[in-house]
Amino acid sequence: xxxxxxxxxxxxxxxxxxxxxxxxxxxxxxxxxxxxxxxxxxxxxxxxxxxxxxxxxxxxxxxxxxxxxxxxxxxxxxxxxxxxxxxxxxxxxxxxxxxxxxxxxxxxxxxxxxxxxxxxxxxxxxxxxxxxxxxxxxxxxxxxxxxxxxxxxxxxxxxxxxxxxxxxxxxxxxxxxxxxxxxxxxxxxxxxxxxxxxxxxxxxxxxxxxxxxxxxxxxxxxxxxxxxxxxxxxxxxxxxxxxxxxxxxxxxxxxxxxxxxxxxxxxxxxxxxxxxxxxxxxxxxxxxxxxxxxxxxxxxxxxxxxxxxxxxxxxxxxxxxxxxxxxxxxxxxxxxxxxxxxxxxxxxxxxxxxxxxxxxxxxxxxxxxxxxxxxxxxxxxxxxxxxxxxx
Amino acid sequence: xxxxxxxxxxxxxxxxxxxxxxxxxxxxxxxxxxxxxxxxxxxxxxxxxxxxxxxxxxxxxxxxxxxxxxxxxxxxxxxxxxxxxxxxxxxxxxxxxxxxxxxxxxxxxxxxxxxxxxxxxxxxxxxxxxxxxxxxxxxxxxxxxxxxxxxxxxxxxxxxxxxxxxxxxxxxxxxxxxxxxxxxxxxxxxxxxxxxxxxxxxxxxxxxxxxxxxxxxxxxxxxxxxxxxxxxxxxxxxxxxxxxxxxxxxxxxxxxxxxxxxxxxxxxxxxxxxxxxxxxxxxxxxxxxxxxxxxxxxxxxxxxxxxxxxxxxxxxxxxxxxxxxxxxxxxxxxxxxxxxxxxxxxxxxxxxxxxxxxxxxxxxxxxxxxxxxxxxxxxxxxxxxxxxxxxxxxxxxxxxxxxxxxxxxxxxxxxxxxxxxxxxxxxxxxxxxxxxxxxxxxxxxxxxxxxxxxxxxxxxxxxxxxxxxxxxxxxxxxxxxxxxxxxxxxxxxxxxxxxxxxxxxxxxxxxxxxxxxxxxxxxxxxxxxxxxxxxxxxxxxxxxxxxxxxxxxxxxxxxxxxxxxxxxxxxxxxxxxxxxxxxxxxxxxxxxxxxx
Numbered sequence: 001x002x003x004x005x006x007x008x009x010x011x012x013x014x015x016x017x018x019x020x021x022x023x024x025x026x027x028x029x030x031x032x033x034x035x036x037x038x039x040x041x042x043x044x045x046x047x048x049x050x051x052x053x054x055x056x057x058x059x060x061x062x063x064x065x066x067x068x069x070x071x072x073x074x075x076x077x078x079x080x081x082x083x084x085x086x087x088x089x090x091x092x093x094x095x096x097x098x099x100x101x102x103x104x105x106x107x108x109x110x111x112x113x114x115x116x117x118x119x120x121x122x123x124x125x126x127x128x129x130x131x132x133x134x135x136x137x138x139x140x141x142x143x144x145x146x147x148x149x150x151x152x153x154x155x156x157x158x159x160x161x162x163x164x165x166x167x168x169x170x171x172x173x174x175x176x177x178x179x180x181x182x183x184x185x186x187x188x189x190x191x192x193x194x195x196x197x198x199x200x201x202x203x204x205x206x207x208x209x210x211x212x213x214x215x216x217x218x219x220x221x222x223x224x225x226x227x228x229x230x231x232x233x234x235x236x237x238x239x240x241x242x243x244x245x246x247x248x249x250x251x252x253x254x255x256x257x258x259x260x261x262x263x264x265x266x267x268x269x270x271x272x273x274x275x276x277x278x279x280x281x282x283x284x285x286x287x288x289x290x291x292x293x294x295x296x297x298x299x300x301x302x303x304x305x306x307x308x309x310x311x312x313x314x315x316x317x318x319x320x321x322x323x324x325x326x327x328x329x330x331x332x333x334x335x336x337x338x339x340x341x342x343x344x345x346x347x348x349x350x351x352x353x354x355x356x357x358x359x360x361x362x363x364x365x366x367x368x369x370x371x372x373x374x375x376x377x378x379x380x381x382x383x384x385x386x387x388x389x390x391x
Numbered sequence: 392x393x394x395x396x397x398x399x400x401x402x403x404x405x406x407x408x409x410x411x412x413x414x415x416x417x418x419x420x421x422x423x424x425x426x427x428x429x430x431x432x433x434x435x436x437x438x439x440x441x442x443x444x445x446x447x448x449x450x451x452x453x454x455x456x457x458x459x460x461x462x463x464x465x466x467x468x469x470x471x472x473x474x475x476x477x478x479x480x481x482x483x484x485x486x487x488x489x490x491x492x493x494x495x496x497x498x499x500x501x502x503x504x505x506x507x508x509x510x511x512x513x514x515x516x517x518x519x520x521x522x523x524x525x526x527x528x529x530x531x532x533x534x535x536x537x538x539x540x541x542x543x544x545x546x547x548x549x550x551x552x553x554x555x556x557x558x559x560x561x562x563x564x565x566x567x568x569x570x571x572x573x574x575x576x577x578x579x580x581x582x583x584x585x586x587x588x589x590x591x592x593x594x595x596x597x598x599x600x601x602x603x604x605x606x607x608x609x610x611x612x613x614x615x616x617x618x619x620x621x622x623x624x625x626x627x628x629x630x631x632x633x634x635x636x637x638x639x640x641x642x643x644x645x646x647x648x649x650x651x652x653x654x655x656x657x658x659x660x661x662x663x664x665x666x667x668x669x670x671x672x673x674x675x676x677x678x679x680x681x682x683x684x685x686x687x688x689x690x691x692x693x694x695x696x697x698x699x700x701x702x703x704x705x706x707x708x709x710x711x712x713x714x715x716x717x718x719x720x721x722x723x724x725x726x727x728x729x730x731x732x733x734x735x736x737x738x739x740x741x742x743x744x745x746x747x748x749x750x751x752x753x754x755x756x757x758x759x760x761x762x763x764x765x766x767x768x769x770x771x772x773x774x775x776x777x778x779x780x781x782x783x784x785x786x787x788x789x790x791x792x793x794x795x796x797x798x799x800x801x802x803x804x805x806x807x808x809x810x811x812x813x814x815x816x817x818x819x820x821x822x823x824x825x826x827x828x829x830x831x832x833x834x835x836x837x838x839x840x841x842x843x844x845x846x847x848x849x850x851x852x853x854x855x856x857x858x859x860x861x862x863x864x865x866x867x868x869x870x871x872x873x874x875x876x877x878x879x880x881x882x883x884x885x886x887x888x889x890x891x892x893x894x895x896x897x898x899x900x901x902x903x904x905x906x907x908x909x910x911x912x913x914x915x916x917x918x919x920x921x922x923x924x925x926x927x928x929x930x931x932x933x934x935x936x937x938x939x940x941x942x943x944x945x946x947x948x949x950x951x952x953x954x955x956x957x958x959x960x961x962x963x964x965x966x967x968x969x970x971x972x973x974x975x976x977x978x979x980x981x982x983x984x985x986x987x
Binding site for chain 1: 432435436439442443449450453455465558619621623624625629630631632641705709712713714749772773774926
């Protein structure tokens, strides 16, 4: 078999180069055609596999999704959408070893389009998976101020909300607070849903004033929003504003009688309001009555708690653990005669002194015998409110 | 060497212009033609070789991908019968093609290209390119554990050789066509021009030669441009974040280098042991050897390790991103050595570059994983160890230390890991060299009955220098500005027969005792030596010059001064004919290593 190629090229340098140029151009064109056809076929196959991967991903079958996305990428290795999908699947597969691979895909995409919000958001979530607050915050910010395909404000707020949730989860309160302030400023006034979500985040961050402001914003647009009413009531209750809590919770129960949580909080609020001797707008007689009732209730709570713990408060050889309760019993007995002096106008500090004994008993018994109920709970809440006010 | 463009006959062109009127276009044509002397023409040709090789390699890669997709699917799953059936059947087809249609395409192609340069005057049949394309494409695409780089190298060399022969370029240039095409093919396959150029210099040409460097670089760059225009400039791997924190971590990489060196030796010795034995079996067995290799590789895939099939770049990428535990990585490294050894020694055409990278990557990841268990404070990521491991096997198995370092840098685009790479590669190279004296490509060449020059031998060859044959400075040195009689009196006490004369303001000359005596007796004692000596100075040498450079003078001059490079008037010593030849005579005979 002869493989000799006949001498086809003329023997002159310019002509040789011309012929070589033509041959190279023809070769280039032919290979282009071949590559284009091959690429088109591969891309079609890749699209199919990617679609399958998306279905698997939505169904939570991450392993299948990863396999499908990998196969799609073998068909179209430069496709950034496939890379992003694979990175997301790797990230969400709950396998920490795969985070590195996901990151390298995302970083490669990020280097090409650092302004792409979707890529930054994916990177932010990946860093959030790792618990890297600094990097996650940076990428979330990049995502917020990056380029979105549509609904710029909505996507931006959603990214910020996600960041706040992540920061709260990692107990990064200070950073979460600043993000919450920015979120509150950027929310549209007429969207109760977003304000409701913001209020819940404020509440999680224990910024009850901020939360109440968001609930009130919802109620301005939709006064009968039972979620907002319940939320506002609970927020007011947590912040020690029992008057406000009673108002919102009452409305919440009226709008949604099946809301047992609000009903319970309403009952507690009413108890607090009815038992608080320091409440404004009550007469001296009423104040004295409330102090006397609280003092009696405290003694009862102390006795029950001691019984629950098997401590005889009258015995002299109590174990050291019971000394706190025994001491309180002694203080209670010491203070009891002072009750008669309550009516005396000269004893202005006496209500505080008596209630101080009550509050100490409620706090100690709550610590030793568990959460109280009824009037005891109301007294405990009043004690905490007083403490917060004094701080 | 011919200095005209091939095929252009000046006599015919001048006669034709003498009888016909010279038109402007004809004149322009003649001017253009005059520009192209052979050197310029050859350089331009190198660019075209790069373009054609790049186009061929693009098609080759498409062919491998298409074959793989068609025969095995996009992502082969374990426990699929196709995994062992396809490589076995493809092995049968490859064997028939290799034995009946394309003889001489067995193996990687690097040795054949080197042989073309040194033995066959640059001749590589075009049939080799066609055969390599078809058979390697089928073998690799069907899952044999071989890589596409070495075949690409040979395809490039074959195209270059065919083009050179078509154009009837001079024999000297035709010889250079093979490495030029090889660099283009390899650069296109690896998408890494620097590594390709270095490999061709280290392994194909086998010696540093500035003369060919420009041509090789031109063709390599041209082919990479072509490949990137079609397949994109994406690197072979997605490189993870790699970092090198402190010098103490170098110990970890040194350990990797030692383990890599040992693995290289095992890999090279396995091939060196099995290849001649399989070749020696009856011819009919050669029809089944590739099929058997395919069956073994396929079974490894079927039993749960399809990663070892084909080139394995996707698996390397996964290893780089910590997808496998160290036990799996170690197992993959061992299985790949087995799979590649059986695939290669069976005679299936295909390369060892990709398998070498694969084994190195897996080994690097495994060693890194083990080191992290015992020393959790090590900061190097799995990706870093995988990358360094690739270079380690390259340095230890292929024995191309320069290429191994640049290959890792070019593939990773990260210069932070250059120190770990150099440290690990050096250890690997030294371990491999001490346990396996003959590098793998030389070993294969010698098994084929050829002995070709090697850069490693070149590096280790003892070079004699002038200082080795230098005698101490003579006690009597005459001055050209002194009178003859004064100089004659000075030599009375000396037993030497010839004396060096220091010329003014610089240079050296020589005069014999007899001539000095004759001048004295002729009454020329009142003349200066400068006036009676010939004007031409004695050649002088420098101590660091190769001793070969002294040979051209020793027959003409009895003494040759050896002077300091910074001050040519300062004499370091002298060499004589006797001292030079005594030195050559004292050298031991050059040893020719045996075939195994």
